[in-house]
Amino acid sequence: xxxxxxxxxxxxxxxxxxxxxxxxxxxxxxxxxxxxxxxxxxxxxxxxxxxxxxxxxxxxxxxxxxxxxxxxxxxxxxxxxxxxxxxxxxxxxxxxxxxxxxxxxxxxxxxxxxxxxxxxxxxxxxxxxxxxxxxxxxxxxxxxxxxxxxxxxxxxxxxxxxxxxxxxxxxxxxxxxxxxxxxxxxxxxxxxxxxxxxxxxxxxxxxxxxxxxxxxxxxxxxxxxxxxxxxxxxxxxxxxxxxxxxxxxxxxxxxxxxxxxxxxxxxxxxxxxxxxxxxxxxxxxxxxxxxxxxxxxxxxxxxxxxxxxxxxxxxxxxxxxxxxxxxxxxxxxxxxxxxxxxxxxxxxxxxxxxxxxxxxxxxxxxxxxxxxxxxxxxxxxxxxxxxxxxxxxxxxxxxxxxxxxxxxxxxxxxxxxxxxxxxxxxxxxxxxxxxxxxxxxxxxxxxx
Amino acid sequence: xxxxxxxxxxxxxxxxxxxxxxxxxxxxxxxxxxxxxxxxxxxxxxxxxxxxxxxxxxxxxxxxxxxxxxxxxxxxxxxxxxxxxxxxxxxxxxxxxxxxxxxxxxxxxxxxxxxxxxxxxxxxxxxxxxxxxxxxxxxxxxxxxxxxxxxxxxxxxxxxxxxxxxxxxxxxxxxxxxxxxxxxxxxxxxxxxxxxxxxxxxxxxxxxxxxxxxxxxxxxxxxxxxxxxxxxxxxxxxxxxxxxxxxxxxx
Numbered sequence: 145x146x147x148x149x150x151x152x153x154x155x156x157x158x159x160x161x162x163x164x165x166x167x168x169x170x171x172x173x174x175x176x177x178x179x180x181x182x183x184x185x186x187x188x189x190x191x192x193x194x195x196x197x198x199x200x201x202x203x204x205x206x207x208x209x210x211x212x213x214x215x216x217x218x219x220x221x222x223x224x225x226x227x228x229x230x231x232x233x234x235x236x237x238x239x240x241x242x243x244x245x246x247x248x249x250x251x252x253x254x255x256x257x258x259x260x261x262x263x264x265x266x267x268x269x270x271x272x273x274x275x276x277x278x279x280x281x282x283x284x285x286x287x288x289x290x291x292x293x294x295x296x297x298x299x300x301x302x303x304x305x306x307x308x309x310x311x312x313x314x315x316x317x318x319x320x321x322x323x324x325x326x327x328x329x330x331x332x333x334x335x336x337x338x339x340x341x342x343x344x345x346x347x348x349x350x351x352x353x354x355x356x357x358x359x360x361x362x363x364x365x366x367x368x369x370x371x372x373x374x375x376x377x378x379x380x381x382x383x384x385x386x387x388x389x390x391x392x393x394x395x396x397x398x399x400x401x402x403x404x405x406x407x408x409x410x411x412x413x414x415x416x417x418x419x420x421x422x423x424x425x426x427x428x429x430x431x432x433x434x435x436x437x438x439x440x441x442x443x444x445x446x447x448x449x450x451x452x453x454x455x456x457x458x459x460x461x462x463x464x465x466x467x468x469x470x471x472x473x474x475x476x477x478x479x480x481x482x483x484x485x486x487x488x489x490x491x492x493x494x495x496x497x498x499x500x501x502x503x504x505x506x507x508x509x510x511x512x513x514x515x516x517x518x519x520x521x522x523x524x525x526x527x528x529x530x531x532x533x534x535x536x537x538x539x540x541x542x543x544x545x546x547x548x549x550x551x552x553x554x555x556x557x558x559x560x561x562x563x564x565x566x567x568x569x570x571x572x573x574x575x576x577x578x579x580x581x582x583x584x585x586x587x588x589x590x591x592x
Numbered sequence: 593x594x595x596x597x598x599x600x601x602x603x604x605x606x607x608x609x610x611x612x613x614x615x616x617x618x619x620x621x622x623x624x625x626x627x628x629x630x631x632x633x634x635x636x637x638x639x640x641x642x643x644x645x646x647x648x649x650x651x652x653x654x655x656x657x658x659x660x661x662x663x664x665x666x667x668x669x670x671x672x673x674x675x676x677x678x679x680x681x682x683x684x685x686x687x688x689x690x691x692x693x694x695x696x697x698x699x700x701x702x703x704x705x706x707x708x709x710x711x712x713x714x715x716x717x718x719x720x721x722x723x724x725x726x727x728x729x730x731x732x733x734x735x736x737x738x739x740x741x742x743x744x745x746x747x748x749x750x751x752x753x754x755x756x757x758x759x760x761x762x763x764x765x766x767x768x769x770x771x772x773x774x775x776x777x778x779x780x781x782x783x784x785x786x787x788x789x790x791x792x793x794x795x796x797x798x799x800x801x802x803x804x805x806x807x808x809x810x811x812x813x814x815x816x817x818x819x820x821x822x823x824x825x826x827x828x829x830x831x832x833x834x835x836x837x838x839x840x841x842x843x
Contacts, residue, residue: 147770149769149771154596156596156597157593157594157595157596157728158728158771159593159727159728159771160727160728160769160770160771161727182726182727194596195593195595195596199727200593200677200726200727200728200771201725201726201727201728202727412812412813461813462811462812462813463596465596465597524596524597524598524811525811526598526807526808526811526812528597528811529595529597529598529599529622529623529811530622530623532597533623552595552596552597553595553596553597553599554595555599555623555624555625556601557625585593585728588593588677589593589595589601
């Protein structure tokens, strides 16, 4: 056990906790049954942007050492893994066998436990749903130290409270996932530029269902007639016969490692209006107006930022927050107003992506819901708090919500309005953890 | 918890009737509802402060605090933390005193040091213990530019602030490994109730301006702030002026 200062990926709101790195169930149970006064929460690769995997003054279980793959059923496309295994490890191990992860977020550096706790989504949400939709069952160590096996058919209430439950129902030890069979480790990609927000939303509405994967990069600094201009990239898994002769020799090869590391010496303020505007302009101009059928690797298509190790350091020591919200499909005006509010309020919306979500799942705290979701990185400055409060109001007025895995600053009152099924979730948590032994900085901040 | 953009959910003010501290609380609580604990001597000013914060939508509670009775400080701090974690602790215990009396009357001098230095340090030690246990938090210590170089007209006050300033500057380093921040705030002349009736000096400021600087510093990385900001370079010059020149300055 060691006392460590922990942050989320946004490098904000540091707190200090006793970090324990268990390697077996018994050690997890021991840490939980020790009933530390300020509670316990599990942590994986620390890719939550805010304070979800921190527990000030309490215990944090670093589950990365519990990263074994326990069983692989290639024919049935099932895999049973320990919670600390990363999607990166799963891809390196299973792609050569023709199995791809069911859902991947914008980074491979997340653990399966974290993906379940945040019920992460990817570019395929509109057709495939979120991560927990592909979980057959999971083993959850609850507050009394016992292990419950739960799934959509077995104690579904506890299963769905754990899906997106931010680690507050217990510690996920193992999970069985339904993988996606693929012929190759490539994606066939269509790229198009959208001249403004209406153009973008129109293209997403009309064409999305023909693609397995879809996401748009949005220039949040463009204004006037160009407001919401975007580069839309959509794709589907490549078949073997679509690869060139060389790639066809090893169609399932997958080797991806960060090529560059960002050093930890950059000051805050490098990501500012001038630099972001210049990068946006270059990115938009560089993208083809329309290009069909380009074959790309999984890493450049799904995880372009993983090529740049520790990229969050570019925001300097003050860090950044990512604001991700979803509003119903009818609320396209809200998306526009949010982009305007980000610009007008003196914030610096840097990297922004927009996507059309499909139906949500039964998880009361699971984020995805049918609608438009926009995720924007914003460096922390003196004015950030006020701008994001204004965004909260716009999102609330449209009946939308923000994503807790990204959140680092939502006020508790807003949470209850955004997640109307919060009380259902609380009832399940009271059943398995009446003392709220599982807690985190996020749970304290939001009075969860 | 203090969030990623510098908004806390709870604040303790030691010396809970300070105009500057109340302005800091109101600024930090913009757009949210804070739980505020005011540690102060029972008085109409304390009642007023509670009404002022309640009027701004905050949940204000009081804890009795006698700055000169150091033996009672442990109980005061314990009571202050009884309601749960405190994200920001503003140490604002201080009086201006009567300078001419203070440098000639030992009792007056001792009282000034006891309130501004001893009480600030005593509560600072106790608060630091609590913040280390909770694993997060920030201390805002209200010092003064008088701590950097005192003038003939305020050197007993300056001595007391120099003592607390040195303590909290050191505490900042001691608490770094625990993830606790300590921000030392050195305002110049602040037009407030404490300085009512005194002649104003150049570069004077307001409690609201101090609050704004504090709020921005808590979001950023600064460890010491002077208010107004122009006092930074000014004090750099004043600190190094030879005494024969310094004493001729017109303020």
